[in-house]
Structures are given as structure tokens and as C-alpha cells.
Amino acid sequence: MTGGRRSVEEHVEHVAALLAPLRTRPTVKVPLARALNRVLAEPILAPIDLPAFRNSQMDGYAVDAAAVATVPVTLPVRGVLAAGAEMSVHEAGTARKIMTGAPIPEGADAVVPVEDTTDNSSTDGQPATVTVHRSVTAGTYVRERGSDIAAGAELLPAGQVLAPRHIAALAAVGMTEVPVRALPRVAVISTGSELVFGGTDLGPGKIFNSNGPALAASALANGAEVVSVDHSDDDAEEFALKLTHAADVAEVVITSGGVSKGDFEVVKDVLGPRGGEFVSVAMQPGGPQGTAVVDGIPVLAFPGNPVSALISFEVFTRPLLRTAAGLPAIEPLTLPLTADLTSVAGKRQFFRARRDGDGVTVVSGPGSHLIAGMSGADALLDVAADTTSLRAGDLVKVLPL
Amino acid sequence: MTGGRRSVEEHVEHVAALLAPLRTRPTVKVPLARALNRVLAEPILAPIDLPAFRNSQMDGYAVDAAAVATVPVTLPVRGVLAAGAEMSVHEAGTARKIMTGAPIPEGADAVVPVEDTTDNSSTDGQPATVTVHRSVTAGTYVRERGSDIAAGAELLPAGQVLAPRHIAALAAVGMTEVPVRALPRVAVISTGSELVFGGTDLGPGKIFNSNGPALAASALANGAEVVSVDHSDDDAEEFALKLTHAADVAEVVITSGGVSKGDFEVVKDVLGPRGGEFVSVAMQPGGPQGTAVVDGIPVLAFPGNPVSALISFEVFTRPLLRTAAGLPAIEPLTLPLTADLTSVAGKRQFFRARRDGDGVTVVSGPGSHLIAGMSGADALLDVAADTTSLRAGDLVKVLPL
Numbered sequence: 001m002t003g004g005r006r007s008v009e010e011h012v013e014h015v016a017a018l019l020a021p022l023r024t025r026p027t028v029k030v031p032l033a034r035a036l037n038r039v040l041a042e043p044i045l046a047p048i049d050l051p052a053f054r055n056s057q058m059d060g061y062a063v064d065a066a067a068v069a070t071v072p073v074t075l076p077v078r079g080v081l082a083a084g085a086e087m088s089v090h091e092a093g094t095a096r097k098i099m100t101g102a103p104i105p106e107g108a109d110a111v112v113p114v115e116d117t118t119d120n121s122s123t124d125g126q127p128a129t130v131t132v133h134r135s136v137t138a139g140t141y142v143r144e145r146g147s148d149i150a151a152g153a154e155l156l157p158a159g160q161v162l163a164p165r166h167i168a169a170l171a172a173v174g175m176t177e178v179p180v181r182a183l184p185r186v187a188v189i190s191t192g193s194e195l196v197f198g199g200t201d202l203g204p205g206k207i208f209n210s211n212g213p214a215l216a217a218s219a220l221a222n223g224a225e226v227v228s229v230d231h232s233d234d235d236a237e238e239f240a241l242k243l244t245h246a247a248d249v250a251e252v253v254i255t256s257g258g259v260s261k262g263d264f265e266v267v268k269d270v271l272g273p274r275g276g277e278f279v280s281v282a283m284q285p286g287g288p289q290g291t292a293v294v295d296g297i298p299v300l301a302f303p304g305n306p307v308s309a310l311i312s313f314e315v316f317t318r319p320l321l322r323t324a325a326g327l328p329a330i331e332p333l334t335l336p337l338t339a340d341l342t343s344v345a346g347k348r349q350f351f352r353a354r355r356d357g358d359g360v361t362v363v364s365g366p367g368s369h370l371i372a373g374m375s376g377a378d379a380l381l382d383v384a385a386d387t388t389s390l391r392a393g394d395l396v397k398v399l400p401l
Numbered sequence: 402m403t404g405g406r407r408s409v410e411e412h413v414e415h416v417a418a419l420l421a422p423l424r425t426r427p428t429v430k431v432p433l434a435r436a437l438n439r440v441l442a443e444p445i446l447a448p449i450d451l452p453a454f455r456n457s458q459m460d461g462y463a464v465d466a467a468a469v470a471t472v473p474v475t476l477p478v479r480g481v482l483a484a485g486a487e488m489s490v491h492e493a494g495t496a497r498k499i500m501t502g503a504p505i506p507e508g509a510d511a512v513v514p515v516e517d518t519t520d521n522s523s524t525d526g527q528p529a530t531v532t533v534h535r536s537v538t539a540g541t542y543v544r545e546r547g548s549d550i551a552a553g554a555e556l557l558p559a560g561q562v563l564a565p566r567h568i569a570a571l572a573a574v575g576m577t578e579v580p581v582r583a584l585p586r587v588a589v590i591s592t593g594s595e596l597v598f599g600g601t602d603l604g605p606g607k608i609f610n611s612n613g614p615a616l617a618a619s620a621l622a623n624g625a626e627v628v629s630v631d632h633s634d635d636d637a638e639e640f641a642l643k644l645t646h647a648a649d650v651a652e653v654v655i656t657s658g659g660v661s662k663g664d665f666e667v668v669k670d671v672l673g674p675r676g677g678e679f680v681s682v683a684m685q686p687g688g689p690q691g692t693a694v695v696d697g698i699p700v701l702a703f704p705g706n707p708v709s710a711l712i713s714f715e716v717f718t719r720p721l722l723r724t725a726a727g728l729p730a731i732e733p734l735t736l737p738l739t740a741d742l743t744s745v746a747g748k749r750q751f752f753r754a755r756r757d758g759d760g761v762t763v764v765s766g767p768g769s770h771l772i773a774g775m776s777g778a779d780a781l782l783d784v785a786a787d788t789t790s791l792r793a794g795d796l797v798k799v800l801p802l
Contacts, residue, residue: 032599032614033614033617033630036618036621036622037622046773048603050772050773051608051770052603052607052608053605053606055606057768057770059661059662059663080664082594082595082635082663082664082665083593083594083595083606083663083665084593084594084595084596084606084607085606086605086606087605087606097664099663099664099665100661100663100705100706101593101595101608101705101706101770102595102606103605103606114662143768143770147768147771148768148770148771148772148773148774149773149774155773155776156776163618163622163802164615164616164618164619164622164711164714165615165711165772165775165776165778165802166776167614167615167618168611168612168614168615168618168707168711168772168775168776169611169772169773169775169776170614171599171609171610171611171613171614171615172608172609172611172707172772172773173609173773174599174600174603174609175599176598176599176600192484192485192502193483193484193485194483194484194485194502194503195485197577198433198572198575198576198577199575199577202449202453202575204454204487204488204504205454205456205484205485205486205487205488205503205504206453206485207452207453207502207573208572208573208574208575209572210569210570210572210573211569212572213433213434213568213569213571213572214565214566214568214569214572215565216434217437217564217565217568217569218565220437221437221438221564221565229434234483260460260501261460261515262460262483262484262500262501263460263481263483263498263500264483264484264500304501304502305501306569306573310565310566310569313565367458367544367548367549369452369458369502369544369549370548370549371451371549371566371569371570371573372447372451372549372550372556372570372573372574373549373550374566374569374570375556375557375566375567375569375570377566401564401566
């Protein structure tokens with residue numbers, strides 16, 4: 001289909017169907033040190049009890065509570081247990097000096113904190129006896145085996161985005177590799193013979209390529225792996241070749257440019273005859289949109305104006321990519337307009353805007369070439385196709401960028 | 402100073418003074434493709450006008466508005482201008498077919514959209530004449546040079562965290578490298594002879610090292626570069642050596658363990674005689690805290706209980722690290738408690754909690770070893786030292802994790 005018209009909602013659905021295969025992610029194992037911000041592919045069951053053994057919560061003396069029921073009482077000290085000590089056996093009526101984390105001797109049932117004791121050093125510098133000044137009940141300052149989590153219980157659910165505290169928990173149960181969702185693989189191809197690359201002088205009539213870097217950054221920022229960033233001149237053979245390469249390594253290919261009504265529309269010219277659909281979506285900016293499937297890989301063909309390309313990504317790709325990556329959706333906000341606004345009838349408008357105190361203000365003009373202007377925005381103000389005028393104070397839908 | 406007591410606020414100030422040198426960041430240049438989420442070290446002035454030349458906003462015909470004041474009118478067509486075409490000169494009363502982005506011929510002042518024209522093809526497939534059905538005023542569909550941004554104007558301010566739209570703007574003015582704040586360099590040393598590393602069997606009395614991975618992930622998640630993650634047994638010589646190595650590559654060294662009142666406190670034993678301060682901060686968890694300066698590099702010595710270490714990072718390091726990195730602060734929230742709560746007098750308490758609808762609920766127990774429990778939290782509930790009881794519905798201070 002070429003030249004058809006669609007609402008934004010219809011095109012969103014069309015693209016969602018095309019990208020549906022991305023939602024089924026393979027599982028990959030990554031080292032724990034590289035797992036930050038990755039998304040668990042499956043629930044993690046604790047492979048061991050935490051704590052793995054009964055241990056002391058304090059520096060103090062391991063005792064049996066019965067022996068310190070009446071205080072003060074002086075007990076013989078049977079050595080010192082540091083963290084990492086082997087399991088030992090308690091003799092009723094004695095004490096062992098014990099450090100935080102050291103295993104409670106078998107038969108002891110409480111720890112008296114060092115603050116509640118006075119020791120009497122022997123010649124080797126270690127206490128021979130200890131006087132306990134405060135009673136403790138059984139279980140005091142004892143961390144029971146499995147009291148944090150029992151082996152086999154769910155430590156973390158599938159879909160968890162891994163923050164530092166999750167890395168901590170995974171490390172604590174001894175995991176060195178984590179099963180996570182594979183990142184969606186995105187390739188970007190900018191098109192247009194007028195584009196040149198930064199760092200060289202602009203020739204007459206030329207512009208610097210911003211869509212390649214911008215779409216790559218957009219994909220990265222939303223949980224994708226960018227496997228290729230390429231450029232094609234307005235040359236059908238070159239574009240077809242680069243598309244084949246991109247489809248070979250990526251799960252979705254995003255192109256910019258070459259989809260409009262001009263005489264030289266390389267993306268449309270190449271993909272049209274291969275079953276691509278080029279439609280006019282009732283939105284501004286970003287109206288001309290194309291989709292295709294090349295070698296089994298979905299291709300999203302965005303318009304070439306830099307603002308149009310970025311807004312196409314936000315509207316049609318970002319939510320799907322985040323879902324595929326397992327990242328939380330970015331929810332639209334409802335905010336009051338700070339000033340009156342008129343909007344073009346029949347096309348959903350995405351104004352570049354800034355959240356401004358509690359309200360939202362349109363910044364930058366409507367031109368889809370105003371990329372410097374867009375860099376000053378932090379949101380899109382989303383105005384329905386049938387709305388033509390809004391007043392200051394009206395509540396509007398805002399998509400955070 | 403060893404054994405002193407401090408409030409949380411006093412220790413926050415002490416650590417801030419120690420880490421003050423981190424706020425002065427060197428500038429590094431990174432390729433644009435790696436600049437996402439980096440922070441601009443200086444304002445970026447546009448090196449060129451955007452657009453760099455007057456160009457067409459539409460596919461259509463470049464004309465002088467005077468020639469189409471009365472319509473319909475048929476004009477001779479003097480060829481086609483694609484995007485990227487060289488500058489040409491307009492002859493009054495003629496038209497050039499022009500594509501979006503192509504340079505407006507010198508002397509032309511408007512573009513008639515293709516929709517408002519009918520062309521009459523010549524034998525070569527290009528229009529010989531065009532009939533214009535709608536008048537345009539001077540400037541219509543013309544993008545003026547510099548109308549997005551003028552050369553020399555500020556494109557982006559110093560301190561901007563670079564999102565995709567900023568990458569787009571930087572690319573559009575031809576930048577291939579971006580001056581950004583160097584990442585703060587952090588080294589982590591976990592200590593404790595009882596620690597073993599994931600993937601091996603736990604021996605008796607041993608636990609898996611979680612502080613190393615957790616503190617490294619915490620630093621990474623807050624804008625730092627983690628230059629070293631090391632471990633030392635409770636051996637003064639080994640720890641001193643690893644500390645020297647860490648101070649050699651990092652701007653701040655974070656250690657865990659060995660700061661408490663036990664017999665084997667390697668961090669305290671090594672750093673105390675070298676001017677380290679080991680104090681008791683009136684907080685739970687995380688009371689025992691140390692600081693030192695080794696070879697000119699600040700060292701933050703956190704306690705070894707995994708929950709204490711993570712909360713020490715959140716309270717004493719995260720805000721300073723984010724400031725140094727140039728990242729926005731994470732602001733505390735004020736939320737209603739969902740249930741009554743009692744709190745220990747005299748110590749500021751940081752309860753592990755979850756935001757739960759509009760309220761906040763304590764999750765996991767108070768034990769500073771409950772790292773699996775902490776992984777289910779998404780916030781810390783911050784209760785002042787002099788508060789001992791709170792009722793459901795009370796508004797409390799909440800630090801998002």
C-alpha cells in the first residue's frame with residue numbers, strides 16, 4: 001500500500017504487529033559485574049539459605065541464656081570465634097568471645113554484646129573469664145539460618161530491572177552469572193545525498209547528518225543494543241545493499257528520509273516494490289511513514305526531517321522497544337497549559353514543550369527542521385487531531401522525553 | 402579520632418569536605434556516539450547557522466511571490482533542485498521544482514507546495530511548465546538561514562545531561578566529539594577473611610562476598626567509573642597493599658568491613674595509625690563509619706554488614722557522587738505511612754521500605770544482614786533520631802533507591 005492515510009492510533013497498531021516478534025526475547029547469561037540495569041529473564045530462586053548458618057549479630061560473647069539468667073555472673077571463656085571460624089560446640093556455663101558474623105557454637109543460643117560485659121585478660125591477651133552484667137533471652141542477637149531467605153524461595157522475580165540492591169542479593173547467594181533478556185538489536189540507516197558527516201566542511205546545499213546519531217542514541221536510551229549505524233546516499237543499489245546488511249544483524253531496522261513525495265525517495269523507491277507500505281499518518285510532525293519486512297526483519301521508515309525522525313521514534317518505537325527490553329513504560333502526564341494554543345485541524349500535533357513548574361509550555365516553533373529548538377524541550381505536548389484550540393489552564397497530555 | 406560519636410548530619414558534612422576535590426572535574430572529549438548520558442563540561446556554542454542556508458520546507462516549486470500573485474498562472478520550469486543541490490539563481494517569472502531541504506535559488510522568495518500545482522511534462526519526464534493554483538506570500542515554506550539557531554549562540558548549556566535530542570542537535574551542527582565532565586573514578590575494596598566468591602562452595606562459617614559487587618554497582622549507577630574492585634582478607638599487610646593500589650587509580654576508595662569493635666578490624670587497624678577517623682554515627686543500620694586520606698585520596702570505610710554498606714553508600718556517598726558526576730540529585734519524597742511504626746530512640750533509622758500506591762510501607766526486618774529482604778525495597782524510610790513512634794497516615798521522609 002502506498003499513499004494511504006492512517007490515524008496515529010492505526011499506525012501505532014500496525015507497527016506493534018510488525019514488531020511483535022521482538023517481545024519474545026532469548027535469555028542470555030551475563031556476568032554479575034555487567035548485570036546492572038539488565039532485566040531478569042526468569043525468576044531467581046535462592047540456591048542456598050541466607051544466612052547459610054546461625055551466626056552472631058554482634059561482637060560479644062556466645063552463651064546459653066540459662067547461664068546468664070542471674071547477673072552479674074562470671075563465666076570461663078573458651079577462646080575466640082572470628083567471622084569465618086569453623087563450627088564449634090558449646091559447653092553449658094561457658095562463653096566464647098564471638099565476632100559479628102561468626103557461627104554460633106552448637107548448643108549456645110544467645111549473644112551478650114561486648115558492651116554488657118567486663119573481661120579479665122589472661123597472660124596471652126585473651127580473656128580467661130568474662131563477667132556478664134545483663135541477662136539475655138534465648139535467640140538474642142542470633143541470626144537464624146534461612147531467616148533472610150530460605151533455599152528454594154523466590155529471591156527476585158522475572159522481569160526485575162537489576163538495581164544495585166538486586167546485584168547485592170544475587171552476589172549474596174553466590175551467583176556469578178545472571179540470566180537476562182537479550183537486548184533488542186537495532187540497526188539505523190540514515191539516507192540522503194545531501195548529508196555529510198561532522199568534522200568536515202559543509203559543502204553548498206549540504207547538511208550534517210543528525211538522524212543517524214540521534215536514532216542510535218534513542219534506541220540505546222530505551223534498552224536496545226545498536227548493532228549498526230550506517231548511511232546511504234539516494235542511490236537505490238547502495239540503499240538496498242545496506243538494508244540487506246542491516247537486516248542480517250538486527251531485529252529491527254530504522255531508516256530516515258526518502259519516504260515523502262519528492263522525486264528522489266530512495267527508501268520508498270526500494271521498499272515499495274518489495275511490499276513496503278508508505279502512508280500518510282495524520283500527525284505533525286512525522287506524517288510520512290513507511291514500513292516493510294526485509295529478509296524477515298521489520299523495517300520502520302521514518303521521514304528525514306530531524307524533528308520528524310525523533311518524534312516518529314518517540315511515538316511509534318519507544319514504547320515497543322521498552323516493552324521488548326523489559327523496561328517500564330514512560331507514562332504520559334496530564335498537566336495544565338501555561339498559555340493559549342492553536343492546533344491544526346485533522347492532524348494530531350506533537351508540540352515540543354517544557355515542563356515548567358507544574359505546567360507545560362510550548363517551546364520552539366512548529367518546523368520539523370528545528371532540531372536546536374527541540375533540544376530545549378523535555379516533553380512532547382500531544383494534542384488530538386480534532387482539537388484546534390486550547391486555553392491556558394486546560395489539562396493536556398504530555399509525553400516526557 | 403577513634404571512637405567518637407557523630408550525628409548523621411555531622412558525618413555527611415565531614416564526608417562532603419573530604420570528597421570536595423571530586424567536584425572539580427577535568428574535561429574529557431568523547432566521540433558523539435558515546436556521549437549519551439554524559440554531562441557537558443562547558444556550554445556549546447553553535448559553530449554554524451542552522452539551517453546553514455535558506456532552504457525549502459516542502460516539495461514544490463520555488464518562485465517569486467510576485468509571479469504567483471494572480472492565479473492560476475503557468476510558469477516555465479527551469480529544472481529540478483534536489484536536497485544537496487548547489488546554489489542557483491532565480492529568474493523572475495520562472496519556477497524551479499524543488500525538494501524539501503534543497504537551497505532556495507537566489508532571488509526566489511517562496512515555495513508553492515506540489516499539491517497546489519499541475520505540471521506539464523516535457524519529453525524527458527520533467528515538467529516544462531507548471532500551473533500554480535494558489536498564491537503564496539514571500540517567505541512561505543522558506544526556512545531562513547539561522548532561523549533554528551545562529552552561529553555563536555548557545556546551543557546547550559554546561560551541565561546538560563545529554564539525551565538523544567541533544568545528541569541530535571550536536572550532530573546537526575557537525576560536532577563529532579563532545580567536551581564532557583570526566584567520570585569520578587571509584588575503587589572498591591571489600592574486606593573479611595570469611596568472604597568467598599560466588600561460584601565456589603561455601604565452606605563452614607563462610608559467606609559470599611556481596612559488598613564488592615553491590616558497592617561497585619552503586620557507584621556505576623550514580624555516574625562513576627569503577628576503576629577497581631578488589632578484596633582483602635583480614636590481613637593488615639594485604640589490605641595496606643591493596644589500598645595503595647586503589648588510591649593509585651581512583652579518586653575515592655570505598656571499603657567495607659573491618660571498622661567495628663571486634664578483635665580483627667583490619668581497616669581500622671591499618672587506617673587508625675595513619676590518621677583515619679573511626680566514629681560511631683547515630684544511625685541504624687550503618688553506625689560504625691571510618692574515613693581517612695591515603696596518598697592524598699579520600700577513603701570511606703563502611704561497615705561490612707551488607708545492608709549497612711549499601712545504606713552507608715546511599716546516605717554518605719550517592720548525593721556527592723551525583724553532584725561530582727553532574728547528575729541531578731534524587732530528591733526525598735514525603736509520603737504517608739501505611740502502618741504504625743516504632744523507632745529506636747537516639748539513632749536516625751533508615752528502614753527498608755516500598756512505595757505502595759500513594760503511601761510507604763516498611764518491608765524486611767531491621768537486621769543489617771537482611772540483604773535478600775532489602776532487594777524487595779525500593780526506598781529508605783528516614784526517621785529522625787528523636788522520633789520513637791509514628792502512626793499510619795503520618796507523613797514521613799522517603800529516599801528513593
